[in-house]
Amino acid sequence: MFNNKELFKTVFKEKLVSCLGKSIEEASPGDVYKMLGTLIREFIGREWAETNQAYKVQQEKQVYYFSMEFLIGRLLGNNLLNLGMLETVRDGLLDLGWNLEEIEEQEPDAGLGNGGLGRLAACFLDSLASLGYAGHGCGIRYKYGLFEQKIVDGHQVELPDDWLQKGNVWEECREDKRIEVCFWGRVEVSEENGRTVFNSVDYEKIWAVPYDVPIIGYGDLHVNTLRLWSAESAVEPSKMRMEGQNSYYKFLDYTRSAESISEFLYPDDSGYEGKLLRLKQQYFLCSAGLQSVLRTFEKLGLPYLELPHKVAVHINDTHPTLVIPELMRILIDERGFGWDEAWEITSRTVSYTNHTLMGEALEKWPVNMVRELLPRVYMIIEEINKRFCGMLLERYPERQDLVSRMAIIEGDQVKMAHLAILGSYSVNGVAQLHTELLKSDVMKPFYELYPERFNNKTNGITHRRWLMHANPKLSHLISESIGTDWIKHPHQLLRLESFKNDPAFLDQIMRIKRGNKLRLAAYIQQKQGIAVDPDSIFDVQVKRLHAYKRQLMNILHVMHLYNDIKDHPSQERVPRTFIFGAKAAPGYYLAKSIIKLINVVADVVNSDPQMDGKLKVLFLENYSVSLAEKIIPAANVSEQISTAGKEASGTGNMKFMMNGALTIGTLDGANVEMHDMLGDENMFLFGLRSEEVVNYYKYGGYLAREVYNRDPRIKRVMDQLMSPGPFCCHEREFGMIYQSILDHNDEFFVLRDFAGYAETQAAIDQAYLNAQSWASKSVVNIAHAGHFSSDCTINRYARDIWHIRRVGPLLEV
Ligand SMILES: *Cc1c(COP(=O)(O)O)cnc(C)c1O
Helix, strand or coil, X not given: CCCCHHHHHHHHHXXXXXXXXXXXXXXXXXXXXXXXXXXXXXXXXXXXXXXXXHHHHCCCCEEEEECCCEEXXXXXXXXXXXXXXXXXXXXXXXXXXXXXXXXXXXXXXXXXXXXXXXXHHHHHHHHHHHHCCCEEEEEECCCEEEEEEEEECCEEEEEEECCCCCCCCCCEECHHHCEEEEECCEXXXXXXXXXXXEEEECCEEEEEEEEEXXXXXCCCCCEEEEEEEEEEECCCCCCCCCCCCCHHHHHHHHHHHHHHHHCECCCCCCCCCCCHHHHHHHHHHHHHHHHHHHHHHHCCCCCHHHHHHHEEEEEECCCCCCHHHHHHHHHHHHCCCCHHHHHHHHHCCEEEECCCCCHHHCCEEEHHHHHHHXXXXXXXXXXXXXXXXXXXXXXXXXXXHHHHHHCXXXXXXXXXXXXXXXXXXXXXXXXXXXXXXXXXXXXXHHHHHCHHHEEECCCCECHHHHHHHCCHHHXXXXXXXXXXXXXXXXXXXXXXXXXXXXXXXHHHHHHHHHHHHHHHHHHHHHHHCCCCCCCCEEEEEECCCCHHHCHHHHHHHHHHHHHHHHHCCCCCCCCEEEXXXXXXCCCCHHHHHHHHHHHHXXXXXXXXXXXXXXXXXXXXXXXXXXXXXHHHHHCCEEEECCCCXXXXXXXXXXXXXXXXXXXXXXXXXXXXXHHHHHCHHHCEECCCCHHHHHHHHHHCCCCHHHHHHHCHHHHHHHHHHHCCCCCCCCCCCCHHHHHHHHCCCCCCCHHHHHHHHHHHHHHHHHHHHCHHHHHHHXXXXXXXXXXXXXXXXXXXXXXXXXXXCCCCCCCCC
């Protein structure tokens, strides 16, 4: 239908009239968006049902990717792309007087995630569907996604993200498939026919209502499902007799408390505080998701011992770890299995991805909270722990210390990572370095016990969203040069290497980059009224704000550049535009203070005529998927400067590489693998190596104050944080930053790596002067970025972890 422009126009106009009673002239951009979405939904409806039917008939093994976050962004453009209708619809709309890009702006981002972890889940769904795997997402339909960030007077202000306000054209509510989830109550233990029986009583139940979002694969129509659960009160008003004075208010309270479970996403990247609501959310996802998975499995009519052959439950970090005890509970209490059989089934069904090495981000829950909220689940965790510790003591007699360190329950805390490793058949890290550090350090005793479980799966990004959709001009140039095979086989991008010395090709690469920079410049002009020079180096650091990601090092270096330009005003400079985008968790004061600093520096620099043509600094508010799609294609330099050993993988680094930016970075996360492919010539490395960082932590020997006293550039910028001058309006404003570096000895080695960073930035200036050579490096980066397509990552998960095969084009079934 959408492959023919004229047909599309006719159908579209009819749809507008029949649904909204409007002619094309009367329609608003919002109407056009809604109608396009509705048309697509109707168009794929049959294929969606057929995909599910095919999986069922063929008894395909199905993967369920459980994640508390899916940072999807917008769907309209990507759905049109994957359906092969993007061009037709763009042209057809143009005939009707509409610009598709403008229509795409009507769609609110589905911001159901914080950052990398949630975006990974979204990229994986796109790859699963595009490759024809039977793989679905299972998450929460938060009423409010990640907060919207406004910058007011240089400070971050958080606003609620009411993304569902105008409805969601992509979702389908499946009221008939709702599921009961129980909290609180107590467990009655009794004996029946010589078997111990556990009966949960006095619990509170709520409804989990699924909202299904179709995940449309690229090319052959293959539509998987992202099932998002919404919490609803299970008390029906008609059944609740309005007795007594307070019953009406009790009813309202009850409803509110049930609905609060899926009300909002926790705006924290790592290190969740022990919040009861967060624990409720996790169990809600696990229990509803699992019950629905099992309901589908049971329709196959197979014995439960077959479950691991037909179902893979994957948990994205430890947030959904409760699937392990929950599956045990269902198998034992509701399906009558004994412990050993239940354990066998469970631990062959669940696999786990670890996302962090940082101690404070490893989830722990207070025993009392788990025991009260989930009494039966807690009993099961206790039993898993008891058996595990018993086994450990047999294996390591005399090592009580080791046993308590490895236990699932230690003192008054439940350690979710330990439970996740124990209850899974596969544990993977997300980049080679990260996996090695897991095995050699954080999870070492577990690795020694279960070496066969540990494996690496380096993260990836979907090249459909991050290259084809975000950078259509580059995508076309690639297809003109090497054909279109790369779209289905992203490794083929390697063939671009043969163009790295082709002047005409390099010329086009530069022209496309400049076009993207102009587009971003127009956006900045419109949002902030600041003119940026498209011929300056666009140097970009966009990601969540975290001390370990070291936005601080970047901005301190900008302050140094400012000082240097002031000192030597007549010196020639290579013009630079530093672009930042970052949200800070609302309670993370240091991070918020760094945002303020970036904004203060931006004001000072941008309003100083001496900086004209030399230096500009911008903070773009509300970093999100749709903003990333505007910024990344325009970048010349990608800042990936985390303290070595701290960034598990990073995926922003891959998006920039795929769009031809050159990376300035540390040997951290997937940067290491980028460097293996690119070599020193095509990447700008600096800074401590992860072993050196580990050694400093272990043996000491680093004094930030020494560096401060030794390097006058550093002393000057640090002092400028505290004393009157261009950057400091009142004394305490940046005190926390100053103290984190000088009083708390710079946990993330900002000062230690500063000199190397500054030197490397100077080398970038020189490299950029040779435009041809820069473009050539850019081509090498693009060529190797195919390796980081999430298609490759998903193929490895499918082969090594899930043991699933590609279903391929759907046959008539
Ligand atoms: C890719 C992405 C991230 C992750 O970026 P990193 O640089 O890997 O931390 C975070 N937020 C958004 C919106 C993204 O698209």
